Amino acid sequence: MLLKIVKRPEPSRAMVYLTPLMALVLTVVCSMGVFTFLGVDPVEALRNFFIVPINNAYGASELLVKATPLILCAIGLSVGFRANVWNIGAEGQLTLGAIFGGGLFVYLHDVDSVFLLPGMILLGAIGGALWAGIPAFLKTRFNANEILTSLMLVYVATLLLSLLIHGPWRDPDGFNFPESRMFSESATMPLILEGTRLHFGTILAIIAVLGTWLMLAKTLVGFQIKVIGAAPKAGSYAGFSQKKIIWFTLLFGGAMAGIAGVSEVSGPVGQLLPSISPGYGFTAIIVAFLGRLHPVGIIFAGLLMALTYLGGETAQINLGLPVAVTGVFQGMVLFFLLACDVLISYRFALNRTGRVSG
Amino acid sequence: MMIGTNLTTPRHDDGSKRGPVRLKVHNLSLDSHEQFGIDLNLINFDVRGGEVMGIAGVAGNGQVELLEVLSGEMLCDEAEHLLLEGTPIGKLNPTERRELGIAFVPEDRLGHGSVPDMSLTDNAFLSSYGQKKLISNGLINHKKSTQYAEEIVAKFDVRTAGVTHTASSLSGGNLQKFIVGREMLQDPKLIIIAHPTWGVDAGAAAAIHQAIIDLAENGAAVLVVSQDLDELFAISNRIAVIAEGRLSVSRDIKEISIEQIGLLMGGTEGSGSQKEAQSVA
Amino acid sequence: MTSKTIASVLGAVAVAGSMLVSANVSAQDKVGFVYVGPIGDHGWTYRHDIGRQAVEKELGDKVKTTYVESVKEGPDSERVIRQMAADGHKIIFTTSFGYMNPTLKVAKQFPNVKFEHATGFKRSANVSTYSGRFYEGRYVVGKIAGKMTKTNVIGYVGSFPIPEVVRGINATALAARSVNPNVEIKVAWVNTWYDPGKEGDAAKALIDQGADIIMQHTDSPAPLQVAEARGVWGVGQASDMHHFAPKAQLTAIIDNWDRYYVARAKAALDGTWKSQDTWAGLKDGMVEMAKFNEAIPADVIKLAEETRDGIINGTIHPFAGPIKKQDGTVAAKEGETLDDGTLLGMDWYVEGVQGKLPK
Known part of the structure; x- marks a missing residue:
């Protein structure tokens, strides 16, 4: 072997920033090969995938609309992941947020008040946090694995929404179809840009990112999260309570997902339906890792993932590419990122002994 | 010898500067929750201000459990088992203990x-x-x-x-x-140090030993837990042995030899007087 | 990276990006299709795509067809529909109930584009609705099922308890019990249109509960494949699925959109398109029965064919009285027939269906 892999004395900070870019470049290069193989002009395909969806103001606004719930969920999840608390149930917490927030409208649908929407958002956060509190309780009290509990609660949440939509919360004027009333003006997210679907939820996402950055970088609880995740024994040595951090990170993640849920139903969806999310809570896990669990990274990762969805649709419409192209792209980005991540802790060196090593 | 380091054997002055009892460990018993843990059994010792108290023992005789309970990573069954200048601290967490002026250097850096x-x-x-x-x-x-x-x-x-x-x-x-x-x-008023120079080069070890001595001279109470008898004999004023979760009576360093401590660590009976062996209680 | 660097990098990307943009001029008019599942579902979406191919074949010199698969109902669908409307499509077919509100929203903003929404009930000046009287096919199948079942339990894999699905269950029950009063229908709800894993699991559960005939209102062949593996009967949904279950498939209810799609595309192109509601069945060929399984006895096949012909020539109506609801009340007396309005809003089970509908 000409090259060998050598551990770095300490993790390379430069590589932490470079590897996502390297992964992107490798994905672009590799996908050009895929497109050629499919018989499509690779440059045209890339253009349709990355540029065309956002080449006008409307497209850019759609990108933000799609990225908003991803970023909200991912920022909440990232805090937990840093502390080794594996919340896989953001999809369920998002659903409960929609239920709680949307439920307020269902019962107060005649009310025309400026406090209705803020109340819905607050309730959405509470609903999501409550749902995440269940795995937190089970973990701190019974040491139940939060991956399993939070994931299984996703199905419970979906069925709960279905129960409500088909039953007591069904729109009386809806011909018995399972949907709630359309949300009124005072229950709808205000638009930021007329003529687009860009709504206040995006502002909430930005606030969430900034707040999380502040918390992680500057507060004691943020420090505790990082230490407990990196070296739990050091955390206990420092007197940091693992149980408190488990509760905090799960409630925080749940609240963020809950806000994402209520933002979606009071924004682009406009009502409660049996299916209000195409899996944002799960995709957000990818976004969180793609963004290196760092608030700024998550913004870029959320935008990138959203772009792959939009690009996939554009590629289907304009070039007749198959729907699988979206999944292939996302898979490649993740794959190359994981591969390039090796370079953070290791580097290549020439094997100078001249012999085959290993 | 390492180039460029000044190796002086740390000297330890004894006795005259010792103050009142800072830390009192009183009838401390604790059942270990670990599968291969050692239960602590009626541990009693004092550490005074200005003195270095050494606890010797072969690894795996309860040091880990004792250190955890002293640092607050593990809580006592009753608060009175640990007294800091008379105040019961057995139920306080590490942060609260630090507020009272206790510091810890754990085994794994x-x-x-x-x-x-x-x-x-x-x-x-x-x-x-x-x-x-x-x-x-x-x-x-x-x-x-x-x-x-x-x-x-x-x-x-x-x-x-x-x-x-x-x-x-x-x-x-x-x-x-x-x-x-x-x-x-x-x-700190009281500092607890585990294996201060394990895996450490000679120059750094000497510096650490001197720092421990200096700290004691300035009035702090120092507790050192170690396997290294040479180290303990160089820096301690008093010494005790931990074996199978029990602590021997502590002795002034001048009244006992390395060989005797070594035998106590090995857990042998009948060397020296009967009193010797029975006092591991 | 400093924020200045980031800003300038983004700026460079934006400039480079805008330079790569070229005007998207289409030479041909476009006909768009939005699918809720993959074409490979060999079911609902697959049949819509066959319809699309018919449009390509008939009008390929005048139009280009485009399609997007697996578009989730909700905000994603609104984006896709709008993207098509903004980009030279003359007529767009949105092929799932959940696309209703997004279709209407986009239609409002693009008054010159025509929209066709499948299985919906809201229309506007440029939005039509269309659906098939699939329940007619269910009725034919119900007769066969009533005769063929030995355990008297028919298992039904349901997607969502919306009227369309309930209609299908009820038609099956009425037909089956008309030839075999002991038949019961058991329903398992999977809360999705397409999820082979869940659909298959539901079929397994129903078979474990005694069903020896499996029917479905979901889009993949999974329930049929389970039926084949377990040696019970099944019915193909939306398309002929017998190559997935050569022994098990009794018949299939086939959705045939070809004629409708070609006609509507033509109308959009030559300006004769008007907003309307179409609800066609066996008579107009929108619903077809697949070849009957050879293992079915000749007299049962004859019964099925007679039923089918009767529906076509109007002598048989699947929802002709007497019809008793599950709760015992009378929905239709002897000689009465349920009208379309009642059918469209059907939210109650007939006698013979087990379980409760969510209220």
Whole structure:
């Protein structure tokens, strides 16, 4: 072997920033090969995938609309992941947020008040946090694995929404179809840009990112999260309570997902339906890792993932590419990122002994 | 011999400066929850201000459990088992114990005493933020933390490229000096140090020993737990042996020899007088 | 990276990006299709795509067809529909109930584009609705099922308890019990249109509960494949699925959109398109029965064919009275027939269906 892999004395900070870019470049290069193989002009395909969806103001606004719930969920999840608390149930917490927030409208649908929407958002956060509190309780009290509990609660949440939509919360004027009333003006997210679907939820996402950055970088609880995740024994040595951090990170993640849920139903969806999310809570896990669990990274990762969805649709419409192209792209980005991540802790060196090593 | 280091055997002055009892461990018993843990059984000892108390023992005889219960990572069944200047502290957590002026250097420097991938500044903050007031207005004061880290590096001669580098980038000896320095510069009333120079080069070991002696001379109560008898005999005023979760009666260092301590550590009976063996209780 | 660097990098990307943009001029008019599942579902979406191919074949010189698969109902669908409307499509077919509100929203903003929404009930000046009287096919199948079942339990894999699905269950029950009063229908709800894993699991559960005939209102062949593996009967949904279950498939209810799609596309192109509601069945060929399984006895096949012909020539109506609801009340007396309005809003089970509908 000409090259060998050598551990770095300490993790390379430069590589932490470079590897996502390297992964992107490798994905672009590799996908050009895929497109050629499919018989499509690779440059045209890339253009349709990355540029065309956002080449006008409307497209850019759609990108933000799609990225908003991803970023909200991912920022909440990232805090937990840093502390080794594996919340896989953001999809369920998002659903409960929609239920709680949307439920307020269902019962107060005649009310025309400026406090209705803020109340819905607050309730959405509470609903999501409550749902995440269940795995937190089970973990701190019974040491139940939060991956399993939070994931299984996703199905419970979906069925709960279905129960409500088909039953007591069904729109009386809806011909018995399972949907709630359309949300009124005072229950709808205000638009930021007329003529687009860009709504206040995006502002909430930005606030969430900034707040999380502040918390992680500057507060004691943020420090505790990082230490407990990196070296739990050091955390206990420092007197940091693992149980408190488990509760905090799960409630925080749940609240963020809950806000994402209520933002979606009071924004682009406009009502409660049996299916209000195409899996944002799960995709957000990818976004969180793609963004290196760092608030700024998550913004870029959320935008990138959203772009792959939009690009996939554009590629289907304009070039007749198959729907699988979206999944292939996302898979490649993740794959190359994981591969390039090796370079953070290791580097290549020439094997100078001249012999085959290993 | 290492080039460039000044190796002096740390000398330890004895007795006259010892103050009142700082730490009293009274009838401490604790059942271990670990599968291969050692139960602690009626442990009794004192540490006075100005003295270095050494606890010798072969690893695996209850040191880990004892250290955990002293640092607060494990709580006592009753608060009165541990008394700091008369105040029961057995139920206090590590943060509360630090507020009372207790400092700890744990056995494992990487992963327990420090977070390997965090900077020295962050690692300085880790255990000292309360005592050194590194939090202002609810936010971490990064500048003050950096200054503290740099003070540690300067005073304890830690060889590093800078306090922004990670703990894992330091050699064993330098990291140990850093952690010891971090704890000592908090001006503790009582400091508990586990295996102070395990895996540490001779120059750093000498520096650490001198720092321990100096700290005691300035009035702190020091408890050292170690396997290294030479070390304990060099720096301690008094010494006891831990074996199978029980502690021997502590003795003045001048009244006992290394060989006798070694035999107690081995758990043999019948060497010396019967009293000797029965006093491991 | 400093924020300045980031800003300038983004700026460079934006400039480079805008330079790569070229005007998207289409030479041909476009006909768009939005699918809720993959074409490979060999069911609902697959049949819509066959319809699309018919449009390509008939009008390929005048139009280009485009399609997007697996578009989730909700905000994603609104984006896709709008993207098509903004980009030279003359007529767009949105092929799932959940696309209703997004279709209407986009239609409002693009008054010159025509929209066709499948299985919906809201229309506007440029939005039509269309659906098939699939329940007619269910009725034919119900007769066969009533005769063929030995355990008297028919298992039904349901997607969502919306009227369309309930209609299908009820038609099956009425037909089956008309030839075998002991038949019961058991329903398992999977809360999705397409999820082979869940659909298959539901079929397994129903078979474990005694069903020896499996029917479905979901889009993949999974329930049929389970039926084949377990040696019970099944019915193909939306398309002929017998190559997935050569022994098990009794018949299939086939959706045939070809004629409708070609006609509507033509109308959009030559300006004769008007908003309307179409609800066609066996008579107009929108619903077809697949070849009957050879293992079915000749007299049962004859019954099925007679039923089918009767529906076509109007002598048989699946929802002709007497019809008793599950709760015992009378929905239709002898000689009465349920009208379309009642059918469209059907939210109650007939006698013979087990379980409760959510209220």
